[in-house]
Amino acid sequence: MSTDSPLIIALDYPSLDAALCMADQLDPARCRVKVGKELFTRSGPDVLEALHGRGFEVFLDLKFHDIPNTVAGAVQAAAEQGTWMVNVHAGGGRRMMEAARERLDRHGLSTHLIAVTVLTSMEAADLAEVGVAASPAEQVERLAMLARDSGMDGVVCSARESARLRTLCGDDFLKVTPGIRPSFAAVGDQRRIMAPSDALAAGSTHLVVGRPVTQAEDPMAALSAIEAELAGE
Numbered sequence: 001m002s003t004d005s006p007l008i009i010a011l012d013y014p015s016l017d018a019a020l021c022m023a024d025q026l027d028p029a030r031c032r033v034k035v036g037k038e039l040f041t042r043s044g045p046d047v048l049e050a051l052h053g054r055g056f057e058v059f060l061d062l063k064f065h066d067i068p069n070t071v072a073g074a075v076q077a078a079a080e081q082g083t084w085m086v087n088v089h090a091g092g093g094r095r096m097m098e099a100a101r102e103r104l105d106r107h108g109l110s111t112h113l114i115a116v117t118v119l120t121s122m123e124a125a126d127l128a129e130v131g132v133a134a135s136p137a138e139q140v141e142r143l144a145m146l147a148r149d150s151g152m153d154g155v156v157c158s159a160r161e162s163a164r165l166r167t168l169c170g171d172d173f174l175k176v177t178p179g180i181r182p183s184f185a186a187v188g189d190q191r192r193i194m195a196p197s198d199a200l201a202a203g204s205t206h207l208v209v210g211r212p213v214t215q216a217e218d219p220m221a222a223l224s225a226i227e228a229e230l231a232g233e
């Protein structure tokens, strides 16, 4: 099932059963879902099959970062399993991203291929510690332009950077933004956060939401509350 909702719910769970229990409370007409490292490492491709069988479009968030040939193979494997979106780390560089793009194109695979810029959990001090003197905003701009020039369909960034990237890379370049915090939710370990409606207004094309929905007592009610915030209610 295809949806025009911008919402992607992060199924960050330690088991297939727990993830499917949450998925069964969600509606594939109203959101997509994201499978990340913990869930995929525990459940393997079974989780993709189970979610596709329930009608969800799946973002496989494994943030590949390796030599070009290895990443190209991993991206192909993800796409051949019918995933809607897959990501790599832009920090892997131009040749890595170009190899991934070329591999999908050569096999006629239309999975969206995007690159992570600077993680939303990182701020200037974290970048400085790993030898990056630029501010998060500057580093995101640099990596987003490199990602665009290397054939990516878009980037993962904080919604705080979406407006600038819309100017630099255009409306069609996907801006997938985690660190979304509706008015009712706790910030947790995220640093560069934004409210859902502000994120869309800033130019985010997709909003990744995890704990504000998955840790809610009533996840569908939380999803509805976010939809209401988006509709300006």
Ligand SMILES: O=C(O)c1cc(=O)[nH]c(=O)n1[C@@H]1O[C@H](COP(=O)(O)O)[C@@H](O)[C@H]1O
Pocket: 010, 012, 036, 061, 063, 087, 116, 118, 119, 120, 121, 156, 157, 178, 179, 180, 188, 190, 208, 209, 210, 211, 212
């Ligand atoms: O690629 C991602 O999805 C991602 C990139 C990033 O910079 N920050 C980030 O939080 N994420 C993911 O987005 C989700 C955010 O979840 P919550 O903080 O619970 O809303 C998690 O699954 C993270 O792995």
